Amino acid sequence: MTSRERICAILNHEPADRVGFWPGNPADDTKTLYYKHFGIQDTSNTSKMSDTGRHAQTLTIKTGHPDLELALALKSDLMWISPELDAATWQHPENKPMWDVLGGKPRTSLSQPGVFAECESVKEVEAFDWPNLDYLDFSASLANIEETRAAGLAVFGGMWCPFFHIACDLFGMENYFIKMHTHPAVVEAVTEQIVAFYLQANQRCLDLMASKLDAAFFGNDFGSQRDLLIGPRMFQKFVLPYFKQLIEQMKSYGLKVVLHSCGSIVKVIPLLIEAGMDALHPLQTRAAGMDAENLARQFRGDLVFIGGVDTQDLLPFQSPAAVRQEVRRLKQVFGERFIVSPSHEALLPNVSIENTLAMSAEATIIN
Incomplete structure (x- = not known):
């Protein structure tokens, strides 16, 4: 099977010759080390998307060939190509960011007031300078997708849509959670504006590239190491309705939907399955309730x-032999509906190339 055929078979709950493998999107410093190991020439222009929300700030997309070369060298079955995380996508004539969540101020913490x-007025929300769809340009991402497909890899993509993160930043984390109780109409008005933008932006995006994607991939981190960041009742009121809108749109293009959320989200996985989620990433295995056995026992038939x-201890600090042993165990627990990947997609420089290669080698053994 080709990598693309393999990933599509897994997503469709059909037989495949082996589980899938994706090494994630390593951090830039990690890529530099891995490029050196494989002798990959980094001739690309590196740029970071300006403040698109907490999660996006940690990611950098490189245009050109090195990322694809690295994926092939690591025997990855897929690549994640998200226009939102490519600086070439947002073309503001005055170089303003897509989401100016802090009013031009530098970031000092996640709790920083946005x-x-x-804000206590919905009218103030409506008067805000929300992003203009006309500044979006998807041409760079389309070129990257074409190149990746030509190499035989599956492609996950679409807008990243981190509406929960952006709302959190627009208020400041504590303010956001408190205002869910004190000013729910304001929180809903802000979230509706963010999601309205993403629905329109993703429509433009998917109109161009849905036929070239193997899954829509979007993310919002709403779990901590111990539990949800907000309770299930508040999640159902302020988050889930917008997940449903986005998932419904993605599925209208005939795409499988992959959701990213770090942390312990086990309490709301049934709600996300009901909303239409097909696959879950990244399974932060050391977060409460997110161990492989628990997830497989409850959701193996659905996801x-x-x-x-594990990227918190195993990959950075244990031996290649230990990594291979854990990958074997995970394959046994999850079975055929599994894509081996780190428990956080941005591998840090403390994850050695030897351990990443061990993960790849064990994952890519043909059944």
Whole structure:
């Protein structure tokens, strides 16, 4: 099977010759080390998307060939190509960011008050300078997708849509959670504006590239190491309705939907399955309730699992032999509906190339 055929078979709950493998999107410093190991020439232009929300700030997309070369060298079955995380996508004539969540101020913490920290009026929300869809340009991402497909790899993509993160930043984390109780109409108005933008932006995006994607991939981190960041009742009121809108849109293009959320989210996985989620990433295995046995026992018949190879202890600090042993164990626990991948997609420089290669070698053994 080709990599693309393999990933599509897994997502469709059909037989495949082996589980899938994705090494994630390593951090830039990690890529530099891995490029050196494989002798990959980094001739690309590196740029970071300006403040698109907490999660996006940690990611950098390189245009050109090195990322694809690295994916092939690591025997990856897929690549994640998200226009939102490519600086070439947002073309503001005055170089303003897509989401100016802090009103031009530098970030100091996740709790830092955002532009709506003191907002008590829906009219103030409506008057805000929300992003203009006309500044979006998907041409760079389309070129990357074509190149990746030509190499035989599956492609996950679409807008990243981190509406929960952006709302959190627009208020400041504590303010956001408190205003769910004190000013729910304001929180809903802000979230509706963010999601309205993403629905329109993703429509433009998917109109161009849905036929070239093997799954829509979007993410919002709403779990901590111990539990949800907000309770299930608040999740159902302020988050889940918007997940449903986005998932419904993605599925209208005939795409499988892969959701990313770090942390312990086990309490709301049934709600996400009901909303239409097909696959879950990255399975932060050391978070409460997110161990492989628990997830497989409860959801193996409903989900494809992507991730689970621990990045908090195993990959950075244990031996290649230990990594291979854990990958073997995960394959046994999850079975055929599994794509081996790190429990956080951005591998840090403390994850050696030897351990990443061990993960790849064990994952890519043909059944």
